[in-house]
Amino acid sequence: MAIHKGRGFACINYPIGMNLGGDPAQALVHSTPDGKFMVALSAIDLGQGMKSVTRQIASETLGVPVEDVYVDTADSDTGPHDMGSFASRGTHRVGNAVIRASAEARKQMLEAAAEELEVNASDLDTDGKGNIHVKGAPSRSITVADTAMAAQFKQGRTLAGRGIFLIPPSDADAETGEMTPVTCFAHAALVIDLEVDDETGDVEVKEINSAYEVGRALNPKLVEQQLIGGAWMGVSHALYETTEPQYPKRDHGPQDFNTYLMPGPGQIVPHNIAVLERPAEDAPFGGKGPGEMCANPVLPAVANAIYNAVGIRCDRLPITPEKILRGLRANGGARPQQVR
Amino acid sequence: MARTPLTFTLNDAETGVFVVPGSNLLDVLRRGAGDLTPKQGCAQGTCGSCTVLIDGVPHLSCLTLAETVEGRRIDTTGGLAGGPDLHPLQQAVMEGFAAQCGFCTAGMLMAAKALLDRTPNPTRDEVIEAISGNLCRCTGYEPIVDAILTASARMQGRTA
Numbered sequence: 001m002a003i004h005k006g007r008g009f010a011c012i013n014y015p016i017g018m019n020l021g022g023d024p025a026q027a028l029v030h031s032t033p034d035g036k037f038m039v040a041l042s043a044i045d046l047g048q049g050m051k052s053v054t055r056q057i058a059s060e061t062l063g064v065p066v067e068d069v070y071v072d073t074a075d076s077d078t079g080p081h082d083m084g085s086f087a088s089r090g091t092h093r094v095g096n097a098v099i100r101a102s103a104e105a106r107k108q109m110l111e112a113a114a115e116e117l118e119v120n121a122s123d124l125d126t127d128g129k130g131n132i133h134v135k136g137a138p139s140r141s142i143t144v145a146d147t148a149m150a151a152q153f154k155q156g157r158t159l160a161g162r163g164i165f166l167i168p169p170s171d172a173d174a175e176t177g178e179m180t181p182v183t184c185f186a187h188a189a190l191v192i193d194l195e196v197d198d199e200t201g202d203v204e205v206k207e208i209n210s211a212y213e214v215g216r217a218l219n220p221k222l223v224e225q226q227l228i229g230g231a232w233m234g235v236s237h238a239l240y241e242t243t244e245p246q247y248p249k250r251d252h253g254p255q256d257f258n259t260y261l262m263p264g265p266g267q268i269v270p271h272n273i274a275v276l277e278r279p280a281e282d283a284p285f286g287g288k289g290p291g292e293m294c295a296n297p298v299l300p301a302v303a304n305a306i307y308n309a310v311g312i313r314c315d316r317l318p319i320t321p322e323k324i325l326r327g328l329r330a331n332g333g334a335r336p337q338q339v340r
Numbered sequence: 341m342a343r344t345p346l347t348f349t350l351n352d353a354e355t356g357v358f359v360v361p362g363s364n365l366l367d368v369l370r371r372g373a374g375d376l377t378p379k380q381g382c383a384q385g386t387c388g389s390c391t392v393l394i395d396g397v398p399h400l401s402c403l404t405l406a407e408t409v410e411g412r413r414i415d416t417t418g419g420l421a422g423g424p425d426l427h428p429l430q431q432a433v434m435e436g437f438a439a440q441c442g443f444c445t446a447g448m449l450m451a452a453k454a455l456l457d458r459t460p461n462p463t464r465d466e467v468i469e470a471i472s473g474n475l476c477r478c479t480g481y482e483p484i485v486d487a488i489l490t491a492s493a494r495m496q497g498r499t500a
């Protein structure tokens with residue numbers, strides 16, 4: 001009886017979004033009379049950072065401080081339409097819509113400021129700190145707050161913008177089946193080191209090393225966190241999680257958190273990440289986002305590492321101790337593929 | 341159904357509510373006292389998101405009979421910050437990106453507070469044990485463990 005070390009590799013090309021009906025997303029931006037900007041979305045932040053990233057994108061495009069931008073993702077009844085949080089599309093689709101809405105609102109803002117300063121809007125620029133000034137003459141300036149106030153109470157003008165992003169809809173060619181399902185891909189490569197106990201069938205993941213190419217990392221800390229948390233979920237799916245009964249009767253299936261297995265804080269796996277930034281041309285400031293692929297490559301890499309360790313090719317998830325022990329019995333014992 | 345009066349201290353405030361006998365403490369805190377910081381993840385004692393301190397000891401409020409807290413002191417995440425100043429645990433969670441969806445966070449914070457109240461300089465393993473009854477679906481736990489260690493260090497005037 002022995003512990004066998006194994007190493008497994010997997011890599012992934014991950015499509016950003018999908019092309020059903022062009023996968024549209026909308027955004028609406030408007031200012032309050034005191035020069036703060038509201039971004040209304042129906043895209044949902046469920047922890048991945050949608051609100052933070054769209055806030056950054058709006059602030060950058062508008063040319064106002066990030067503290068002066070608020071993102072509201074409250075309600076699909078009242079918000080502008082969005083397809084949803086899926087297909088790793090959020091940063092790309094919603095970010096692009098936010099850029100367009102913010103650009104239109106910025107145009108309104110500069111026109112209102114131009115009227116106050118009695119100059120051409122094209123001669124104006126923002127300093128990103130809440131001021132609008134004449135290019136090359138920073139002293140001829142007006143604050144964003146005063147501009148918004150004048151627009152609201154003097155000029156009768158809204159500082160608002162609408163944005164929609166739609167990728168060119170593409171149907172499959174009837175002859176060849178060819179189509180353009182997505183406009184850009186993200187990529188990752190991941191190595192798992194683990195140990196398999198051939199007596200108990202237990203697998204312990206020891207280390208994860210990964211490289212992710214996500215376009216520009218618009219918020220590097222959020223990217224890293226999403227990758228760490230996602231890899232944890234990948235390990236969990238590979239080795240533990242299933243809603244199927246592990247034994248034949250349905251009654252033996254997990255019905256709640258008591259019996260649905262997940263690794264806990266005692267099973268933290270060290271994870272070293274390299275984030276490579278290859279900004280995508282049609283992405284907001286080049287950001288594609290990690291999305292679902294933070295979890296996906298972990299599963300095949302674990303399966304490959306188990307094969308490498310004991311020679312069992314498991315094609316059903318999760319790879320439970322029982323499956324390993326059955327595989328070992330069928331193989332007449334462990335067959336390490338390569339001694340490490 | 342007849343309701344019975346229940347009084348307790350909730351984060352320094354004397355609190356009185358009428359409860360349906362047999363209610364669990366989580367319901368009473370959220371619906372009766374209006375403190376929405378403890379979360380209901382499972383209502384069966386497995387996720388820890390409803391963790392509150394009763395006289396300083398962490399309890400799963402979803403499994404606690406409300407009447408048992410008569411006259412006692414309850415601490416929830418709602419009472420952690422002192423006005424605009426975040427508690428060092430909250431600060432460390434925020435800076436360390438230790439919350440994604442945030443659903444587990446309130447329970448994690450209370451489990452961590454109970455630990456630091458009794459063990460101001462915990463080891464990593466003690467932190468892990470202290471939060472082992474709390475599930476997190478998003479972070480992979482490591483940022484949470486790191487944040488608790490950071491907060492402990494800051495509260496003791498050390499660097500983590």
Ligand code: FES
Nearest residue numbers: 381382383388402
């Ligand atoms: S809600 Fe109390 S433990 Fe889950």
Ligand code: FES
Nearest residue numbers: 440444476477478
């Ligand atoms: S941050 Fe989502 S469950 Fe912990």
